[in-house]
Amino acid sequence: MSENMNGVSAGNAANKTYANTKYKDTFFRYLFKEKAGMLELYNALFDDCLTDESEIEDCTIEDVFTRQMKNDLAFRVRKKRVIVLTEHQSTLNENMPLRFLMYLGRTYNQMMTTNAVYKERRIELDAPEFVVFYNGDRNQKEYWEMHLSDAFPEGVEVNIDLKVKVYNINYGKNSKLLQQTKLLSGYSYFVDKIKYLCKNGSELKEAIDIAVRECIKEGVLTDQLTYLGSEVVGMFATEFNMDEAVKVWKEEAREEGLEEGIKEGRKEGQSEGRLGIIKDYLKNGGTVEQARKLLKATEEEIQKATKELYADMEDQTMYYVPDGTQMCGYYECKECGNRFLSLQIGPQLVCPYCGEKPDMEVGPDEEMPVAAESAKLIQVVKGAEEVERMDTLLSLAVTGGDYAWI
DSSP, X not given: XXXXXXXXXXXXXXXXXXXXXXXXXXXXXXXXXXXXXXXXXXXXXXXXXXXXXXXXXEOOOOOSSSTTOXXXXXXXXXXXXXXXXXXXXXXXXXXXXXXXXXXXXXHHHHHSOTTGGGSSXXXXXXXXXXXXXEOOSSOXXXXXEEEGGGGSOTTOOOSOOOEEEEEEOSTTSSHHHHXXXXXXXHHHHHXXXXXXXXXXXXXXXXXXXXXXXXXXXXXXXXXXXXXXXXXXHHHHHHHSOHHHHHHHHHHHHHHHHHHHHHHHHHHTTOHHHHHHHHHHHHHTTOOHHHHHHHSOOOHHXXXXXXXXXXXXXXXXXXXXXXXXXXEEEEEEETTTOOEEEESOOSSEEOOTTTOOOOOOOOOTTSOOOOOOOOEXXXXXXXXXXXHHHHHHHHHHHHHHTXXXXX
16 A cells, blocks of 8 residues: 555545544634635635635544643645644643644654654655634734744754744734634634623623624524534633633723723823722722732822721721831731731730620639630731831721731
8 A cells, every 4th residue: 555745544544534523622623623614714824715625634633641632623735735733722821832743743643654754765744834823811912923942941052943823813803814714703703792791790601692692693603603502601611711711801891990990080180089999999909019000009199098998997996006106016816817906015915806805893702704815926016117017008908808918
């Protein structure tokens, strides 16, 4: 039996199936699993106009390392002597060049007869192309490249390299590429709808259901979404870390709302409105550092917001120290979990929040009651400036309900 130019047995080439049907498709993989979809994707990526689907050969592999890491989509264009290996990414992964190198080795291996590489005749290989489609939530440029050579130590001569082309396919990005493929464009639009709905309070399943109905109504991926129905939810579960994705989308929406509020405040000269946003952010658990970075809060604004938070807390039971205090103890109660400052310094104290003061009116035959010292000393704070800083941090932490960032 003769070998073709790729070292593939003619008999094997006709009978070999490269894609494992047991592999549960992601929605992205499902859209391009047919030869027509692969051909459409090839033409869009390489600005070509091939029409013959018989030129396309699916060579997608699975279970490259473990069941959790699979090659999303790979296909061979016989006429062009090209193998296109693609991955869809919702999170950035700097190891994609290395992963593609491993994918390529497996792809070549499965296309050849067992002992082909040991024969004298040189095997002519199809040229590989490596493509990542990114639609995560970080604000990325439309196109960039990753190189395997970047993973090697600086200054070391590298005899191998591999270039990965990364396309940002978030809706509104890479319009030229998306216009050339209805499947990729529809996918981008569909995911964007889900993100928008989740950012605005919808639960994931509800968001997908709404997005499916709206896309079908608008003529976007109509055939695919109609056929799959509720299976789309399960497919997205394999495609994204959905819990994390939804969390990011909602956090992003909150940040966008805060930034929009700040812009409006500046536009209308409403300094009180801006200060209120900063104060609410700190009160709801945001840190001072985050307020500086996210809200672009100045030191003056942070001081004013902190001062107003103090005033707001006057009706609450708080235990701090007088201005100008040079040294105090910082305590945490093992019973109620509250933290406080005290001029008394010792290993343990009675908690001012939950500790009961002993009744000193005792009879002649009664023992003197002892108050439980449930508050343990965490730190001795020295210096007026440091005491004031800790006093401020504790105020914000108590108000926001989170001591973790002190």
